[in-house]
Amino acid sequence: MSSARALRPALAEAGILANKIAGSRDFSKQIMDAAQQSKPDAVRRLIVSAGIRKNVQITYNPDGVTIDLAEQGCCKVSLSMRWR
Template structure:
């Protein structure tokens, strides 16, 4: 009697079937209230950012004052200058020798909804 040896590696792979536990799990119902709140808050942050960027772009004197105060590590003066451009939101301002970092978040208590981070390089 002759026997034919067939190694296990030559067998076709079994088909991959979807896992019914993962493919049929229910998703929570969609509620857009938080998204709408975030969008409204972000629109305000973007508008304030536009005011600041326009002032920095249009006024060389203002840009010079911000850079000078930052290079001299005058944190309160940098914050005062940024606020004077029309920023009413909460700000976290840091700077390095190369750039200015501004993080804006809503002032109305919805701080967890969104943040806008601006990094402006000057060297």
């Protein structure tokens, strides 16, 4: 129960980020372009600009991106999206 309670803020931020990516073609293209050009600092800057404050870990490959939003020492929410 305590882990589930602690996960709520990360879930809220995951929703904010998903809404931003889904609602802005320009924003989603910027993330995809920066990731495909191997510019992790640019990807992180874009994610933070969406209002994300959690500990963020970003991994990407030619197929897509995975964004992990972590609660310290507890749990994390992962968003995995394929490029299209």
